[in-house]
Amino acid sequence: MISIKSAKQIEKMRESCKLTKELFLILEDMVKPGVSTLELDKAAYNFYKKHGATPNFLNYDGYPATICASVNDEVVHGIPSKHKVLKDGDIISIDMGCILDGWHSDAARTFAVGKISEEAQRLIDVTRESFFEGIKKVKHGAKLGDLSAAIQNYVESNGYGVVRDLVGHGIGRLMHEDPSVPNFGKAGHGVKLAAGMALAVEPMVTAGDYHVSVLDDDWTVVTDDGSLAAHYENTIIVTREGCEILTL
Numbered sequence: 001m002i003s004i005k006s007a008k009q010i011e012k013m014r015e016s017c018k019l020t021k022e023l024f025l026i027l028e029d030m031v032k033p034g035v036s037t038l039e040l041d042k043a044a045y046n047f048y049k050k051h052g053a054t055p056n057f058l059n060y061d062g063y064p065a066t067i068c069a070s071v072n073d074e075v076v077h078g079i080p081s082k083h084k085v086l087k088d089g090d091i092i093s094i095d096m097g098c099i100l101d102g103w104h105s106d107a108a109r110t111f112a113v114g115k116i117s118e119e120a121q122r123l124i125d126v127t128r129e130s131f132f133e134g135i136k137k138v139k140h141g142a143k144l145g146d147l148s149a150a151i152q153n154y155v156e157s158n159g160y161g162v163v164r165d166l167v168g169h170g171i172g173r174l175m176h177e178d179p180s181v182p183n184f185g186k187a188g189h190g191v192k193l194a195a196g197m198a199l200a201v202e203p204m205v206t207a208g209d210y211h212v213s214v215l216d217d218d219w220t221v222v223t224d225d226g227s228l229a230a231h232y233e234n235t236i237i238v239t240r241e242g243c244e245i246l247t248l
């Protein structure tokens with residue numbers, strides 16, 4: 001069942017999303033050569049706690065951290081570690097969210113560590129742009145497949161791959177609600193969007209082939225061909241005219 005959020009509920013989601021948005025500014029500043037992904041995780045945990053929020057990834061299906069920190073060929077769900085130290089030229093995808101007053105937020109960004117290659121920067125840019133191409137299609141009465149197809153077309157026309165094994169999702173009182181929000185599909189297909197739906201739209205893009213696998217830690221998702229990957233996610237609300245992006 002897809003829930004429709006009331007104006008009051010959307011206001012609560014806005015507050016939750018505001019924290020996640022602010023935390024990205026802090027973490028973006030910390031992303032530098034020499035920083036471990038565990039240090040980023042600790043800063044995130046402390047920030048959420050300080051603001052009365054609960055990290056929503058922590059203990060989700062046994063996940064052991066506040067953020068997912070995925071470096072280079074890691075696509076998503078990288079577990080923070082003191083041994084994972086960022087170096088010049090890396091790219092890092094940080095995915096995180098919280099529960100505030102019962103309402104979830106969820107967002108992801110890929111950041112450059114020091115000076116990165118032109119190719120890595122293009123991957124980050126295309127991934128972010130694919131999100132915006134997708135949400136151009138979002139409004140009351142549109143089909144979910146319109147969004148999915150727009151993301152896929154943009155990514156593939158830029159020569160990159162769209163991950164199939166993981167998708168976006170509805171969000172609200174739960175981190176993962178209906179519907180699933182794939183980053184691939186056919187325009188005109190899928191569920192009809194309605195004002196008040198809350199969605200986490202999150203293209204995961206690979207520089208090479210789109211096939212991925214999970215490492216032995218049971219979490220970290222990596223590209224099979226070792227190519228770089230990027231992730232960009234925002235929590236949005238469908239409106240009559242379009243959508244409101246809550247985590248940006």
Ligand code: MF3
Nearest residue numbers: 056057058060063068095106
């Ligand atoms: N944030 C991820 C998503 O967008 C979920 C992370 S799984 C977790 O759906 F276990 F790390 F929480």
Ligand code: CO
Nearest residue numbers: 106200202233
């Ligand atoms: Co998500």
